[in-house]
Amino acid sequence: MVPRYSRPQMEAIWSPATRYKIWFEIEALAAEAMATLGTIPAEAARAIRDKGAPRAAAIGDAEVARIDEIERVTRHDVIAFLTFMAEGIGPEARFMHQGMTSSDVLDTCLAVQMARAADLLIADMDALLAALKARAIEHKTTPTIGRSHGIHAEPTTFGLKLAGHYAEFMRGRERLVAARREIATCAISGPVGTFASVDPRVEAFVAEKLGLAVEPVSTQVIPRDRHAAFFCALAVVASGIERLATEVRHLQRSEVREAEEYFHPGQKGSSAMPHKRNPVLSENLTGLARLVRGYAVPALENVALWHERDISHSSVERVIAPDATIALDFALVRLTGMIEKLTIYPARMTANLESLGGVVHSQKVLLALTQAGMSREDSYAAVQRAAMATWTALGTPDGRSFRDNLLADATVSALLTPTALDTAMDPRRDFAQVDTIFRRVFGDA
Amino acid sequence: MVPRYSRPQMEAIWSPATRYKIWFEIEALAAEAMATLGTIPAEAARAIRDKGAPRAAAIGDAEVARIDEIERVTRHDVIAFLTFMAEGIGPEARFMHQGMTSSDVLDTCLAVQMARAADLLIADMDALLAALKARAIEHKTTPTIGRSHGIHAEPTTFGLKLAGHYAEFMRGRERLVAARREIATCAISGPVGTFASVDPRVEAFVAEKLGLAVEPVSTQVIPRDRHAAFFCALAVVASGIERLATEVRHLQRSEVREAEEYFHPGQKGSSAMPHKRNPVLSENLTGLARLVRGYAVPALENVALWHERDISHSSVERVIAPDATIALDFALVRLTGMIEKLTIYPARMTANLESLGGVVHSQKVLLALTQAGMSREDSYAAVQRAAMATWTALGTPDGRSFRDNLLADATVSALLTPTALDTAMDPRRDFAQVDTIFRRVFGDA
């Protein structure tokens, strides 16, 4: 992922040095298990741990370059690493990796990395959820117009909008937790998963030490449906980010101006037009969401490996495992900051809410008319007539409120007195259940 | 979905008649709840149920056409349906749909349909799992070569191959169960989800009667992350289908011939070449998997609806909800039949296993040499040398077995006697843990 969209915490998980350190840990743990089982000498396991640990811990850029150099001859990354480690461990190094295959190391390491990445993403989501909850509670009763199809529908509150996003990210968090659980498995089962030359107890030992589950049946590799499900979970979270980002982009439109991304001192919105303050963070998040979604496509194609495995998944994962998690981590953190600092304009919300002459209460009138005995079809026609008349003349000298247009309609006024109409249109009804919904979403707290 | 890939059971879930019947049920239940709450007269709810139920039950092609005709005027599907029902129910029909919005009906109906579709898919998967388990147990100890990169690796059993697919589909089943639970929610919350004109107890009542959960916070619509997660779950299952189909395609290759799709009496493999018997079912499944995966892409784009909703998701879902579930249902059933009737050739499996002169036991020799004191690097080189010599001369008059080439190598024979080598290469080691793995996958049964 390009540096612009990378945070060091997530990048570190995917660095070559981190990868080699995890590889070493897997090999050392496996050796310890084998020593316990008597497969290799106890001194060998000790030597691997004692001489290997500092060597692995010291892996930095120079050591990575050295391993790369060995790989240019062997054309095999795990063998290059083992050779590098053997240089430091000495003859006992021959007991490393006994009966194992490269994928035992690679796939278990990937599981560790993906689990760590998931943990960071889950923490990111917790911060986002906290920000959303705080702003939702702050604006629990801030009236604003609800819009369907981009058209004013009925009033809602800004807090309710945020509660909906909160609930969506809470679901996303649960899916991520499930995906993390699925991906966190350990396979040390040899070339085709038969444990022909490695005892299953080695796998169990390493799994436990690394906090992983045992992969019940592997085929040299951990099956890729697990990874595909993981990337799909990221894609759904990314889509939720896009939904919230799109909301902010709409609210910041010049004609709407109900909310605005924080504009920093010194910030410039446009090289050409000094008057611009643009929702660039939200737009950026929209693009990042597209990227993260896009990575699910090759992840799904990775599932159908040939026989006990082919290595076509590897190049895909070398790119998308870091790229998808780094981009999503960045996006979640950016979104959280954006929500925390979002400037909200309740006065504009009210102004917009009232700008259409009251037609947004049309359903309540429709109900009152049907309750008063008019057929649903006739009621609809009468209310539609009054609403269209109001709408069409908005802002013109002939403009009348929806209420006035309704009362001017004989079929309506025959059934509803002005008082009855006002009761029907009472805006307090719109907010009567906000508490109910908040309880559903946030609990009683 | 084209008829060729459709089964009537799944098609029926998505027929217009089914949809209207569910719509009616939602409206009738909502009316009953409203009557209980006193929002509408009890007689109205009774009239809606008593006169509406037979009318809804009788919806067939002619009635669908009549509703379509009304829609051509109203340009609104739910209103067309309500008008059609009102024609049969009479004046009390005006109490139908009170305070509700179309999406209350549409989205709750979609939840019912998707839950039913999921139930059918889960049943399909159960049948597939049963077939896989039966064949896995049948071939638990049938030796076959495990292949990585398409190259012979080490022996495994055909049962183990199937056990891996079984475990993958079991995970797919769990994801489907989770996705079904997520999708099965009911929203009856009015135009922007505020319950401004409908009591939340109506929603609770309808949800319970339909076996759905209550949607905690809706915004006119049920949030589309639920649906996206559902289609992603289908996509991962489809990818698992492709993996198994690809395995069969490989096994049926002319050079491999280890398994073969059942060839029916009268079947013709090619219009040109009478000798052909092709794995056409597996290839077909490969294509169907691509389709089902492809449907996840627009499903993910559907999440970011504008404000409280826009209707862009609707056209996508009208197509992919039936198409993805119908195609996957068809694919699962086809795959199950294919596995049940798959002709398996153990003799060919053995012949292939033995065709490379024994090089597939190279790891065991490598381990024996390192155990005997040779360094990992030297052991690797010696074994690679012998293996390459064997491989290169395969089938030529100079051909020697891997064993012979090893023994001819002084560095090897210095450390391993022929007996020690035979012990190291004992093929029984390859199958020693089959029971362990079967227990992990299938339990102790």
Next chain:
Amino acid sequence: MVPRYSRPQMEAIWSPATRYKIWFEIEALAAEAMATLGTIPAEAARAIRDKGAPRAAAIGDAEVARIDEIERVTRHDVIAFLTFMAEGIGPEARFMHQGMTSSDVLDTCLAVQMARAADLLIADMDALLAALKARAIEHKTTPTIGRSHGIHAEPTTFGLKLAGHYAEFMRGRERLVAARREIATCAISGPVGTFASVDPRVEAFVAEKLGLAVEPVSTQVIPRDRHAAFFCALAVVASGIERLATEVRHLQRSEVREAEEYFHPGQKGSSAMPHKRNPVLSENLTGLARLVRGYAVPALENVALWHERDISHSSVERVIAPDATIALDFALVRLTGMIEKLTIYPARMTANLESLGGVVHSQKVLLALTQAGMSREDSYAAVQRAAMATWTALGTPDGRSFRDNLLADATVSALLTPTALDTAMDPRRDFAQVDTIFRRVFGDA
């Protein structure tokens, strides 16, 4: 594709009857070529044509069902068709399909169908282009605000907006013409494309008669990169549809109201809210665009067939070839009608344009200041200051125009007199190059 999004013209291209008629034409033409070359008796070719033509022409639902019935035995569609035809042609039927393979018929037929579909789509685009051009010319000088990031930027004209979409669809049309040319090839080359049993002159003859090019090298099948490129071309056109649909959705927003989809007499916007007039066509087009884009994903996966062919592409194409072209045809026609009938509100455009107190002219002032000697950075700061002051106080009693705020700034008024400022901000400059751009897009006509 579901009937709701299907037009009969495009559906007809993909009907089973059409397919069989094309198959017959290919077989009959091939027989005629073979007769000319002496490969089969001339009477045979005549019998095939004379007895076969009426039989093929009469294929309707009953005949399709009969062919399906044969296929249930042979499990091969082309053989079923040949058997059906042979029933009518008699013994000479054995000279049909001589030396050919099924794909010779299937792929050449698909080429004919895709070319026909492309022709219809190109005609659709011509109608759309005509509609866009007419509305663009109509509103060539209708001022409206240009928006970047959803924020008012500088004035443009509504005609210019449409001209941009026109140019995009013109490019889409060219790509479609190129994709049509690529897809329109004929392969009659036998089981693996070697012409082992069929003369290349047969292929050349059939190609010419069907208006196709000869496929230079086929491998039983016409290579699928051609098809993938075709579906990608559709996907790009669909994305252009989404861009225009999104524009209309924005313009119809309650706060913007600059344009509106035609609202039919009797139309109802919402079952709940009689006041609603929603941009449902544009939203629908947005969803259709997602679908058409989604079909490109499996089309791309179809390219990498195994060896000389596998049949995994077939199930994909049976679905997406009709679905993608039918959906796009429907979308193009819907979009054309929507543009033709779009209600445009120039007064609202002007009102919105003027609603921000003139800050939309900020760049012109920035330029005037730099021309007058102020540094770019200082100019930017001064103009930003005045713009933000204007913006912040919009609609409040303290509100001042951008012009007034500028003149109140001593650093500005030191360099620019009120007259100079008015000259700089002259809105006529915004429209001075409209003619130039129209000439570029529409030519001098």
Next chain:
Amino acid sequence: MVPRYSRPQMEAIWSPATRYKIWFEIEALAAEAMATLGTIPAEAARAIRDKGAPRAAAIGDAEVARIDEIERVTRHDVIAFLTFMAEGIGPEARFMHQGMTSSDVLDTCLAVQMARAADLLIADMDALLAALKARAIEHKTTPTIGRSHGIHAEPTTFGLKLAGHYAEFMRGRERLVAARREIATCAISGPVGTFASVDPRVEAFVAEKLGLAVEPVSTQVIPRDRHAAFFCALAVVASGIERLATEVRHLQRSEVREAEEYFHPGQKGSSAMPHKRNPVLSENLTGLARLVRGYAVPALENVALWHERDISHSSVERVIAPDATIALDFALVRLTGMIEKLTIYPARMTANLESLGGVVHSQKVLLALTQAGMSREDSYAAVQRAAMATWTALGTPDGRSFRDNLLADATVSALLTPTALDTAMDPRRDFAQVDTIFRRVFGDA
């Protein structure tokens, strides 16, 4: 893109330093055009060029860091760059960027970069085409079995296989040339594309100097359908790479062994199994193809920007423009090397070709029987019978050749003498048209 899959030539195109150098060139050229038109003083343009050129040329890591530092304040990349340049140019810098908007610089720069990337990709394809042509000619007449559905079909030559891939990449090259032409446009038209403050002749001048076409109508940005079409073109080429890589993977299978990737001295195929020689390059290419295809998905979503532009495309392009072109460049070069060094085993090809007892000639016998008067259906049945008998007994003591089984069938021997049968099955017919096809693909050269 990760370093592992990056070549410096392509990386350099996308480096920050390269980008800034192109930005400067655009600004300097625009200033020169403005000076000629009298919009800015001639000395200003000279100062920009004379002082700016060395400053731009010297941009390295330190300067990039300095620009990043400015951007942290302005939160705008182009303004940061202009500020950096102004520090070196002095007061005349205020005449830089006059009447332009950031996108004029950004999008024109992206066009230059994408055109350069396309040029490199086209050169890569030329090298690949040369390699394919050389190997195709080398193996023009090397017999090998053609396979459909993975099953032996009829003989072909290895050269013909390669000729098909050559033709596909030639089409890919043409699409890339078309996509390059489409993407190579220059827009310098100001904030909403109206040229309100910049003369169209500036755009024309810069376009010509940079070898770009003028964008006929821009809207602040160059329309993104151009970019989407570009990434689709890459995706189709990537799919072609996968097709060829898949072919090699199949040919290297242990059971097939007809071709093999070059195995370097010192190379190790597996950490566990010294005998392994895996087609890892081809598998790697398969994965890279998935990646490049995946990037087309967000590119298509980028088209539907809001109004005159939103910036959601930017984050996508910052990632996929380098990633897709770098990955494809790497893949093309890797594929070329793999083809050049591919080890081909004609003896294995012949052995495989002959391994099925001659059934691969079934079509020729079918034709001979129909020519001799048997009906197509009866001929098919007789040939199928003989082929299945041959196939089933392959390698068993009862095994008979297809020829013998045919002659043992009375209905066949009644019509065909042994000599007639041998004539019919003459393998020379399979290769008779190789010249024809080669002429079609490679011309007469």
